[in-house]
Amino acid sequence: MANLRDIKRRITSVTSTQKITSAMKMVAAAKLRRAQEAIENARPYAVRMRSTLEEVSKGTLEETHPLLAVHEERKVLELIVVTSDRGLAGAFNSTVMKTADAVLKEREGEFEKVGLTLLGKKANDYYRRRRANQITFNSPIDGDVTYEQAADVAREVGRRYVAGELDEVVLVFSEFVSTMTQKPTATQLLPFTPPESDESDAEDAALPFEIEPDPEALLAALVPKAIEIEVFRALLENQAGEHAARMTAMEAATRNTEELIESLTLKYNRARQAAITSELVEIVTGAQALE
Numbered sequence: 110m111a112n113l114r115d116i117k118r119r120i121t122s123v124t125s126t127q128k129i130t131s132a133m134k135m136v137a138a139a140k141l142r143r144a145q146e147a148i149e150n151a152r153p154y155a156v157r158m159r160s161t162l163e164e165v166s167k168g169t170l171e172e173t174h175p176l177l178a179v180h181e182e183r184k185v186l187e188l189i190v191v192t193s194d195r196g197l198a199g200a201f202n203s204t205v206m207k208t209a210d211a212v213l214k215e216r217e218g219e220f221e222k223v224g225l226t227l228l229g230k231k232a233n234d235y236y237r238r239r240r241a242n243q244i245t246f247n248s249p250i251d252g253d254v255t256y257e258q259a260a261d262v263a264r265e266v267g268r269r270y271v272a273g274e275l276d277e278v279v280l281v282f283s284e285f286v287s288t289m290t291q292k293p294t295a296t297q298l299l300p301f302t303p304p305e306s307d308e309s310d311a312e313d314a315a316l317p318f319e320i321e322p323d324p325e326a327l328l329a330a331l332v333p334k335a336i337e338i339e340v341f342r343a344l345l346e347n348q349a350g351e352h353a354a355r356m357t358a359m360e361a362a363t364r365n366t367e368e369l370i371e372s373l374t375l376k377y378n379r380a381r382q383a384a385i386t387s388e389l390v391e392i393v394t395g396a397q398a399l400e
Contacts, residue, residue: 112380113377113380113381113384116373116376116377116380117377119373120370120373120374120377123366123369123370123373124366124370126362126366127363127366127367127370130359130362130363130366131359131363133197133355133359134355134356134359134360134363137352137353137355137356137359138352138356140352141288141349141352141353141356143253144285144345144348144349144352145285145349145353147345147348147349148285148342148345148346148348148349151338151341151342151345152342154338155338155339155342158331158334158335158338159335161331162328162331162332162335165324165327165328165331174325174328174329174332175270175271176267176270176271176299176300176301176332176333176336177300177301177302177328177332178300179300180273180276180277180300182276183219183220183276183277184220184221184222184276185220185221185222185223185224185274185275185276185277186216186217186219186220186222186223186224186275186276186277186278186279187223187224187225187226187245187266187269187275187277187278187279188209188212188213188223188224188225188226188278188279188281189226189228189262189266189278189279189280189281189298189340189343190205190206190209190225190226190227190228190229190232190236190281190282191205191228191229191232191280191281191282191283191343191344191347192205192206192227192228192229192230192231192232192235192283192347193229193230193231193250193347193348193351194229194230194231194249194250194251195230195231196231197355197358197359198351198354198355198358199354199355199357199358199361200354201283201291201350201351201354201355202229202231202232202235204283204291204293205232205281205282205283205293205347206231206232206235206236207293208281208293208294208295209232209281209295211295212279212281212295216279220276220277223243224243224244224245224275225240225243225244225245225247226245226246226247226262226266227244227246227247227248228247228248228250228258228262228344229249229250229347230249230250232247233247233249246262246265248262250344250348253348254341254344254345254347254348256337256341258344259337259338259340259341259343259344260337260340260341262340263333263336263337263339263340263341264333264337266278266298266299266336267299267333267336270299270300275299277297277299277300278297278298278299279295279296279297279298280295280296280297280298280339280340280343281293281294281295282294282343282344282346282347283346283347283350283351284346284350285346285347285349285350285353287353288353288356288357289353289357291350291353291354294346296339298336298339298340299336301332301335301336301339
């Protein structure tokens with residue numbers, strides 16, 4: 110009977126877990142819809158921002174901006190690593206940190222010093238145990254991402270880059286591809302490089318508009334904004350990917366609990382049948398002994 114009680118207790122426990130995973134799946138699905146809409150709205154703006162910078166710089170290569178300038182000295186590399194605050198999302202965070210580790214392994218030999226800007230508690234937990242002395246800034250996401258969060262980070266790394274404290278900044282995050290697919294991505298944030306145009310067209314292509322007051326003033330306004338947009342887009346991509354990964358993980362966990370409950374129920378019925386059979390045998394044996 111103790112065995113039957115243990116199995117029944119296990120079934121009750123797994124049923125409770127199933128309710129939790131099912132509820133988490135529904136919550137993640139609801140959040141995913143909003144996050145997916147946000148990133149789908151942000152992507153065209155980010156793409157258009159880069160193309161606008163390319164148009165402004167077309168034919169005016171002598172115009173420069175401090176955030177576009179490539180530093181000749183390669184002393185300090187800064188990695189901005191974006192993860193989530195919470196787990197229960199499968200391999201979502203671990204793949205981002207593996208990508209960051211791969212970048213560090215490949216690039217840190219080129220620089221005298223490496224710094225880490227960590228956005229998300231999971232990144233902080235991971236690197237605090239491995240590279241605590243290299244962490245220059247860490248911050249939790251704290252719910253839905255905001256533009257101000259991204260702008261603060263972008264302004265700080267931009268200020269340090271212009272001051273010569275940084276020579277290159279790489280942004281590592283998880284790009285949202287679909288509900289089932291999130292792609293770990295590492296992209297250069299600074300020096301900021303607009304998309305390259307066709308060289309044959311760039312030499313004698315004239316802008317179809319005039320820039321007022323001048324390209325320098327426009328670049329001074331656009332380049333910092335474009336960097337903020339890139340960081341904001343990374344946060345939105347990561348947020349959508351997190352909810353998608355959690356929804357998928359909780360759906361798989363719910364299926365596993367269903368299979369486990371079926372297996373435990375079958376085991377319980379067999380044990381109960383064996384106990385009843387054993388009692389019947391004892392009754393029959395006792396009756397025969399009395400004859």
